Amino acid sequence: IDPNLAEAWSNKGVALKELKRHEEAIAHYDKALGIKPDYAEAALNKGATLKELKRYEEAIAFADQALSIDPNLAEAWSNKGVALKELKRHEEAIAHYDKALGIKPDYAEAWSNKGVVLNELQQYEEAIAHYDKALGIKPDYAEAWSNKGVVLNELQQYEEAIAHYDKALGIKPDIDWVFGDLLQIKMKTGSWSDMADFLDIISKKVMASEKVAHPFSLLALSEDAFLHQKCSEIYAQDRYPENFALGLIPKTAKKEKIRIAYFSPDFRNHPVSFLTSELFEIHDRSRFEVFAFSLKKSPIGDEMNLRLRKGFDRFIDVESMSDKEIAQLARELEIDIAIDLSGPTKYSRAGIFSYRAAPIQVNWLGYPGTMGAEFIDYIVADKIIIPEIHQHFYTEKVAYLPDTYMVDDSKRVASSRVFTREECGLPENAFVFCCFNNDYKFNSNLLDGWSRVLHSVENSVLWIPENNKSFKINITTEFERRDINPLRIIFSQREELMADHLARYALADLFLDTYPYNAHTTTVDSLKVGVPVLTLKGKSFANRVASSLLNAVGLPELITNTEEEYEALAIELAMNTKKLADIKLKLASNRLSTPLFDTPLFAKNIEAAYTKMYERYQANLQPDHIFITQSEF
Numbered sequence: 001i002d003p004n005l006a007e008a009w010s011n012k013g014v015a016l017k018e019l020k021r022h023e024e025a026i027a028h029y030d031k032a033l034g035i036k037p038d039y040a041e042a043a044l045n046k047g048a049t050l051k052e053l054k055r056y057e058e059a060i061a062f063a064d065q066a067l068s069i070d071p072n073l074a075e076a077w078s079n080k081g082v083a084l085k086e087l088k089r090h091e092e093a094i095a096h097y098d099k100a101l102g103i104k105p106d107y108a109e110a111w112s113n114k115g116v117v118l119n120e121l122q123q124y125e126e127a128i129a130h131y132d133k134a135l136g137i138k139p140d141y142a143e144a145w146s147n148k149g150v151v152l153n154e155l156q157q158y159e160e161a162i163a164h165y166d167k168a169l170g171i172k173p174d175i176d177w178v179f180g181d182l183l184q185i186k187m188k189t190g191s192w193s194d195m196a197d198f199l200d201i202i203s204k205k206v207m208a209s210e211k212v213a214h215p216f217s218l219l220a221l222s223e224d225a226f227l228h229q230k231c232s233e234i235y236a237q238d239r240y241p242e243n244f245a246l247g248l249i250p251k252t253a254k255k256e257k258i259r260i261a262y263f264s265p266d267f268r269n270h271p272v273s274f275l276t277s278e279l280f281e282i283h284d285r286s287r288f289e290v291f292a293f294s295l296k297k298s299p300i301g302d303e304m305n306l307r308l309r310k311g312f313d314r315f316i317d318v319e320s321m322s323d324k325e326i327a328q329l330a331r332e333l334e335i336d337i338a339i340d341l342s343g344p345t346k347y348s349r350a351g352i353f354s355y356r357a358a359p360i361q362v363n364w365l366g367y368p369g370t371m372g373a374e375f376i377d378y379i380v381a382d383k384i385i386i387p388e389i390h391q392h393f394y395t396e397k398v399a400y401l402p403d404t405y406m407v408d409d410s411k412r413v414a415s416s417r418v419f420t421r422e423e424c425g426l427p428e429n430a431f432v433f434c435c436f437n438n439d440y441k442f443n444s445n446l447l448d449g450w451s452r453v454l455h456s457v458e459n460s461v462l463w464i465p466e467n468n469k470s471f472k473i474n475i476t477t478e479f480e481r482r483d484i485n486p487l488r489i490i491f492s493q494r495e496e497l498m499a500d501h502l503a504r505y506a507l508a509d510l511f512l513d514t515y516p517y518n519a520h521t522t523t524v525d526s527l528k529v530g531v532p533v534l535t536l537k538g539k540s541f542a543n544r545v546a547s548s549l550l551n552a553v554g555l556p557e558l559i560t561n562t563e564e565e566y567e568a569l570a571i572e573l574a575m576n577t578k579k580l581a582d583i584k585l586k587l588a589s590n591r592l593s594t595p596l597f598d599t600p601l602f603a604k605n606i607e608a609a610y611t612k613m614y615e616r617y618q619a620n621l622q623p624d625h626i627f628i629t630q631s632e633f
Contacts, residue, residue, distance in 0.1 A: 006036035074104035108138035142172035180213020190474035223516035232372025265347035268298035327355035343367020403595035415499035434508035439467035451482035
């Protein structure tokens with residue numbers, strides 16, 4: 001009827017945006033603005049669509065255009081705040097939300113969005129106050145309920161967090177990622193009712209390409225490597241899709257020294273740094289320049305951070321920079337190989353790699369699985385972690401190291417402190433099974449097996465971390481349901497010093513591994529101090545790590561393949577004192593002679609892998625599976 005009806009062009013753009021047809025939506029907004037250049041809502045809508053596409057600078061430009069036409073457009077102030085938050089310009093974002101709220105005090109979305117920034121700044125109480133304000137205005141605002149749940153989770157107020165996630169899902173059952181977040185908290189607190197139904201729902205939603213769960217939460221629920229891959233691909237496509245805003249990365253000439261850069265939010269007292277610190281120090285400086293991109297500031301005085309700053313050729317704090325700015329900096333520094341040490345875990349910044357920060361990009365150590373992103377070229381593993389027949393479950397090509405994919409810091413040793421069983425609450429003459437794994441790795445099926453072991457080994461106890469109050473209460477109840485006296489479950493308190501924690505291990509007789517998410521760093525810890533680890537090898541990366549480590553220390557006899565075999569061996573080792581003593585003697589000997597704790601050997605292995613990656617790149621060859629053998633250096 002009227003081809004020049006700007007409002008119709010803009011409204012159609014809004015509908016197209018909701019259908020995720022973003023480029024078409026932008027074309028319609030452009031048509032509206034061509035007809036009516038002073039159409040503030042069309043500029044606002046185009047900016048919102050560009051924000052969805054993660055083109056944040058352009059989104060800001062169109063928010064500014066809308067505000068130049070109508071300075072009282074609260075939505076434009078808020079939308080610009082969202083884009084500024086994504087660019088890590090937090091104070092500016094807060095100022096823009098305040099401007100929006102000054103114009104429109106009952107703007108629930110702006111209250112909630114400001115709460116998100118305050119949460120990122122770890123101003124948790126203020127964040128909660130802002131979410132409460134949003135919910136007071138709009139009680140059915142599902143995102144505000146889930147956002148408040150996130151903060152309550154950070155504050156370890158788990159029961160309240162669960163209630164808030166439940167509320168969000170009750171209002172909006174298909175709200176992105178919240179179902180998985182809820183399940184993760186249930187795992188952390190040992191709240192396992194209906195867990196099988198939860199997993200079934202998540203599995204079906206993942207297979208239907210729905211945004212239901214973060215990849216990390218699935219690792220402890222299922223050993224289905226295909227499900228893990230699919231979930232990672234969905235997450236990567238939504239959170240950090242490939243981005244060509246910086247253009248194709250220029251080909252660099254071959255250098256005398258390969259520039260490798262490690263990216264991590266965990267350059268502090270954290271398991272990733274406990275394992276890697278010596279590696280960074282002993283990299284061959286005649287062949288490599290070694291950079292650190294620190295994605296999150298550490299606490300003042302953090303001893304590990306102080307050590308790491310000396311261990312790199314250059315240590316760069318980039319927390320306040322946007323993903324795009326960090327990728328641009330890496331390009332300017334001509335980084336050849338960028339290694340992501342976190343994957344899709346807490347505080348990670350995988351979006352950096354979506355801009356192609358380096359010609360070669362690698363997933364190693366921090367995340368036990370595929371990142372599901374086409375722009376990550378390699379995943380570092382070994383043949384136990386990823387058998388060749390499993391390669392199709394990984395978006396990356398596999399760089400196979402000869403012994404194990406995991407490194408350790410040989411300087412990390414037990415303190416001289418002598419712990420007594422009495423001070424740790426352990427009976428003097430009982431056999432002590434232990435498991436110092438994280439709370440979310442425990443599950444109902446595992447406790448069934450452990451209970452059968454405890455029933456068979458009468459004079460035995462199980463020593464596990466308290467983790468959190470809800471976990472302790474629920475785990476105790478779960479064991480009681482299996483007719484295990486609560487006095488046989490001994491909860492350990494956190495030791496402030498890692499060296500003291502390692503010394504405390506000496507009180508244990510046998511470490512019982514979890515499945516389907518194994519002990520990783522905790523396996524290294526246990527073997528390092530002479531406590532054997534019994535594991536069950538499964539089908540996924542996360543479920544094969546302990547097997548890799550046991551193989552690398554020459555103890556394959558502690559790797560089992562079925563639950564029945566696992567339980568039978570646990571019972572046998574507890575009852576047969578000579579057999580266990582022989583294994584401990586073998587471990588004590590092997591610890592000094594096998595590859596697991598040979599950090600210089602590991603450095604040579606991974607440097608050989610980096611070199612092969614670089615040689616392929618210089619020869620204009622696409623990434624492909626790489627196999628490193630000891631004979632190569």
